Amino acid sequence: MKLDRIMWGIVLLFVGGVLLLENFNVIEFYWRNVWGFWPIFLIIAGVNILFNKNKSQLGNIISIVVLVITLSVLFYRGQQPPEHRSWFGQNLKSDIDIDFDDNDDDDSVNSQRLSFSEPFNADSSKSVALNISGGGTSFSLKGATDSLILANVDNKRGNFTLSKESTDSAQTLTFKMQNHKGKWSMNDGGNDVDFKLNLHPEWTIKMNMGAGEVxxxxxxxxxxxxxxxxxxxxxxxxxxxxxxxxxxxxxxxxxxxxxxxxxxxxxxxxxxxxxxxxxxxxxxxxxxxxxxxxxxxxxxxxxxxxxxxxxxxxxxxxx
Structure with missing residues (x-):
């Protein structure tokens, strides 16, 4: 069996085991405690490259042992009560001010239904580039439209925009979520965007996002x-x-x-x-x-x- 499948299987067993123990109230696991340790997986990848270059059995054993020790440390760390409420720490510096708050006392965020579209014309039958960006969002694409593009948004946080630039040979559409400052409750959920595209153009689609679903x-x-x-x-x-x-x-x-x-x-x-x-x-x-x-x-x-x-x-x- 290949090493990458073994290591991926160990990680899945770890996550599944923790979730199962939580469901039966055997342990109380604070995922926010282990979030900051994500770079350790880069270290594991480096160990795998260094010790498994020639696909030796010893290299495989070293890589697996390092992974098991790492997951053991994370298992212990995850059961310690968190020192702060933020998933990303108290000293995070970012252009996006997001506060993950799981209090039920906060006011709920109202969902706003938005719709964006661009008309289809003769120039639209050429190549069209569609750039999409946004985090904490679920994107879906199914079905056609007589417009060049149609985007229906169930918006809970952030500001969405759709813009168009045209040249002699192509058009470029940019759909993105602007930075938003404010609280984001864990109970609010994410944004939902439902796209429909015209069937006639030749499309180039580029997506850039952090967490989300497509x-x-x-x-x-x-x-x-x-x-x-x-x-x-x-x-x-x-x-x-x-x-x-x-x-x-x-x-x-x-x-x-x-x-x-x-x-x-x-x-x-x-x-x-x-x-x-x-x-x-x-x-x-x-x-x-x-x-x-x-x-x-x-x-x-x-x-x-x-x-x-x-x-x-x-x-x-x-x-």
Missing amino acids: NFDLSPYKIRTFRFDGGAAALDIKMGDLLPITDVIVKTGVADVKINIPTGSGCRIVTKTGLSSRDFTGFTKLSNGTYETPNYANSTKKIFINLDGGLSNFEVSRY
Whole structure:
């Protein structure tokens, strides 16, 4: 069994075990106590690279022992009562002033329904670039619209904007959440954004977000490039085969990534995934970090997937 799968399995067993003990009131675990220790996983990745360069059994044992010791320390630390209420510490300096407060006494944040759109015109039939950014948000994309873009927002915190820039050859849409100062209660939940796009243009979609969730059905659209840069996120996308070549680029920290591709398209995956778990059903491994579908060479439609992640779960399946 591969080392990355073993280490990922140990981490999942740790998290699941802690949650189970909490549910049965065996322990009281303060997740905010261990949040600040996230850089230790970078150290574990470095140990894995140093001691497992030649895939030796001794290197595997050292990497696993370091991980188990680390999780043991976090298990002990997580049961200590927190010294402060903030998840990120009292001395955090940031442009975004967010206070995670789980008191029931605070006033609840009212949800605001917003709608953004851009009309479809003759120039819109060309290439369109869509840039999306925002944290603490659940994004979905399903269905078409007669407009160029339609975004329905269930807004609890932050200010959303949609802007457009046009050139002779393309249009660029930018949808983003502006920085917001104020309290964010743990009970408030996040923002929800439901996109609908026009079916005619050739789309390039770029997403940049911290924590959040993305569920995009891209199969009806002409997608030239989909790029995702995220931190602790859940990404679930379904690709189509309406263009000869499609690029999918995913860079994450700690994330759950699921990508569905059509069986009629040839697909190549190039990975740089550290301690991440990989499940590429129906792919053949060519070399370290490179995988292809059996029909890749002869297919007229090709999808190139580039995956780069630290401690994530990557799944690519065919439909």
